Amino acid sequence: MCDLAKFRFLNLPGLDEASLRSLFPTFVPMKTLVVYCIDPRVSGIPKAVAEHFGDEIYPGEVILDESGNKVGATTTLFAVANAGGRAIGALQSVSTMQYLFNFKNVVVVHHSFCGATSFTPEGLIEAFKKEEGVDISSAYDRESLSIADYEKSLKYDVALLRSNTGVPKHLNLYGFFYNIDSGELVEVVRDIPSPNPT
Numbered sequence: 083m084c085d086l087a088k089f090r091f092l093n094l095p096g097l098d099e100a101s102l103r104s105l106f107p108t109f110v111p112m113k114t115l116v117v118y119c120i121d122p123r124v125s126g127i128p129k130a131v132a133e134h135f136g137d138e139i140y141p142g143e144v145i146l147d148e149s150g151n152k153v154g155a156t157t158t159l160f161a162v163a164n165a166g167g168r169a170i171g172a173l174q175s176v177s178t179m180q181y182l183f184n185f186k187n188v189v190v191v192h193h194s195f196c197g198a199t200s201f202t203p204e205g206l207i208e209a210f211k212k213e214e215g216v217d218i219s220s221a222y223d224r225e226s227l228s229i230a231d232y233e234k235s236l237k238y239d240v241a242l243l244r245s246n247t248g249v250p251k252h253l254n255l256y257g258f259f260y261n262i263d264s265g266e267l268v269e270v271v272r273d274i275p276s277p278n279p280t
């Protein structure tokens with residue numbers, strides 16, 4: 083049987099959790115996490131955000147060691163995709179990336195003619211009752227299920243991130259709207275924490 087344990091960082095000789103954590107920012111210089119939709123029409127969003135900020139590298143290149151092993155990357159921007167590009171589906175990624183990379187920005191992007199604008203929370207909940215025989219009305223907050231108003235959904239998602247204990251207070255939070263046909267990216271919400279008083 084294949085020895086899968088040898089592929090685990092913590093099983094490598096001479097490395098422990100603290101030393102690995104200090105190494106991760108040297109593997110990839112991550113600065114920004116982009117949260118966007120799994121809609122195949124919006125695969126250009128991470129690149130558009132990188133160009134909007136101007137000081138990001140995306141997709142960058144994978145870095146190889148002398149043996150050809152993949153040991154890092156030059157990208158500064160990571161992307162996490164979920165249905166609608168919603169903050170609720172990105173919380174675990176924000177906490178994990180903070181632990182490994184101590185990054186700076188979270189950018190939530192909602193896009194024109196998103197599937198999440200084609201239904202209501204009530205419609206989805208009713209369908210689950212009828213088709214699956216289950217009540218999921220308390221499984222998710224309703225505002226995270228569909229998009230009724232882009233400005234509200236972006237403000238809601240930035241506020242959801244800001245209020246979550248797993249989202250570090252130093253992070254800059256942004257909400258953008260992306261037009262799938264023109265490729266235009268518009269900033270709708272910006273929440274930059276004020277620097278700590280000295």
Ligand SMILES: [Zn+2]
Binds near residue numbers: 121165195197
């Ligand atoms: Zn979408």
